[in-house]
Amino acid sequence: MNPAKIQISARQLMLLKLTGITGVLFLGSIRLLTITAGAQGIIAIAGGGIIGLVILYLAVTVAKMFPEQTPFEFAQAIYGRWMGSLIALSLIVYNLIISAMLLRDLGDFLITAILPETPISANILLMLGLVCFGVYLGLESLAYFNEGFSPLIFISWLIVIASGLLRADFGWLQPLFVVEPGRLLLSTVHSGGLVVDGLMVLLFYSFVTDKHQVLKYNAWAIVIATIIIGAIQIAVVASLSPNLAKTALYPVLELARNAPLGVFLERIEALYLALWIMATFIKISILFYANCLGLTAITGVANYRYFILPLALVTLYLSFQADSVVQSILFDAIFNQYALLYDFSLLLLLLLGGLWVRKPIKKRVARGS
């Protein structure tokens, strides 16, 4: 299978990004934002959105320099085989950690909130199996699959937010703009990491047919995702109170459980959860697929599918590193503090390197040689 033949549209990439951001909000992101910024999480989320847009712009700028290559390939083109491979490997490890944490979070969520007697290993293995299958089918299938699913995910959030806001006491958001700067900054970093979503645009830019639309569409994805995250955070805080929301392991689940649709349709959170679990599947699959491409670029092996199983085993191993849900939360919090720093550093490294490498080429072109 030649990845070069794979093509998706900018709109599909936007939807993948949107699903990647919003589909996993039920796990721990809102809790993390609420713990750090409390009722003022919305400020951090807005800040995170701006950071997300800046990083998107950087990512598109970098990707435009090498429009037909994945970052794994052009890292080698810029920095040479060994150094470039090391940079590519760092991106693979980064994605791998996100995948493993998501898998673990999902497993923890399922055994805590829905399936208490099911071993976490069964949940993780099943999801991993599905992910392997999704990656085997390829990016285009995942993109089409997601195209059908993302409107449902979007609608589920609208319902949860609307019904949550109906029961909200907005007084809990007062006083406005009173938050410790350090905590606000930390929360903004968390939020920024959330909307950047593992450098999705950088990873898949080369597969997009209408590349000139990528920046516009994905900027919209970030804006929409920021609005959704902000609205969810407001609904959570205003309906539970900031102090209660901070204690909840899954505040979004509490919101969905306490927010009946109208006054007649209760206990419909299972429907939302089914959609959000699917979204988690899509997000992990996409990251997995990117990792397979990365290993293909580093090793020179022609078919990315050879790497599905080895990567699955590594992810499985990593997902069992936390002893308990408490340690899992701790890992999430630590990783989220540094994720954005990595995103930014990598982009800067590639941007500067790209400019350095392209300068002599431009000069040569100008000289006509």
Next chain:
Amino acid sequence: MGRKVTLMLLLALLPPLLVGCWSSREVESMAFVMALGVDVAKEGVQLTVQVALPAGGGGGGGGAQGGETPVWVTGTTAPSIAEGLFKMPAMLGREAFLGHLQVVVVGEAYALQGIGPLIDFLARERQVRDTVHLAVALGKAEDLLMVEPKVVQMPADYMFELLKQGAQSGLIPPSEFLRTRIAWHNRPQLQILLPLLEPEPNSPPEAISLKGSGVFVDDRMVGTLDTKESRGLAWLMGTVSNTIITIPREEGNIIQHVNFASVRYKLRETDEGAGLTAIVSQDGNLTQWPLQDEGITFPLLKQLEQDLSVVILGEITAGLAAIQGVYRTDVIGLGERLRRIDPKQFAAKNWDEAFPQFALDVRVQAAFRRVGLILR
């Protein structure tokens, strides 16, 4: 591509259902607990459960038929709530399922001892929802669960509706468990306030009376409020939406059916520092007019609105006197209101100490919007 996507859809949707088998529970193996009672026992707690019986006697154990009550009330004692529920299968022959739990009642002695362990258990237990209603029984919770209402078959439904409508009337405070959790996590500027219930003294008891509110400091009930004081506080919480107010007059009582009430708070400076002004607005329908020979005129109605305000103010004053003067606990969240409006002033106070002296100015704007279908 279409086939691939369909295949992915099928594989993505169906296998997740498989792992559910691990946690599957057959309906026949579950006892649906509709109401839970918690009392103090020598061993620790006495749990009383009201379990729904399967209709038509299916699944063994008899069933609800004809005039028979559709529930079975039974119980056990244990050192803790969790242990008590763990013991239930041995007694019920089925696993106690709390997913349909509607009402939790705590006995007076348990409320005096402290409901902290119950709050922790209910919040931690995944089957229980925050929409469950929580109330205190005057006496034992077990007695309340024994009530066999005539209006509806399921006693838990009766209690659920009673608590809902009681809260609208203001005679008891709202009882959703979420409110208790919110108060629990926002102490001391908002303390727990729970409805008080008591079975009517019939034998067997067929109805439950609303007895006002149980006032808490942290997780311990420290006293009770009667229905008048409870409604006084309900005006300040803005929870009244359907109640009756009587204006006593020499000619006879004038009655208003309230169908709207709200409250808003404003900051005001006093000699002792920050204070609040509560502006209570309400309106409703005139439902009884004893002045048969006198038509309803605009000036007269305005006079009656003044009288109505005085009645409401009386209720509010009584409620405030009880919580500020007697129990010294902020169950209506005045501290929380102050925190929202002026966080610096709030932070400067030790709220437990400041609350009893806290200056609340109350203004009532009462109105008769409609007078029924006749003017005289």
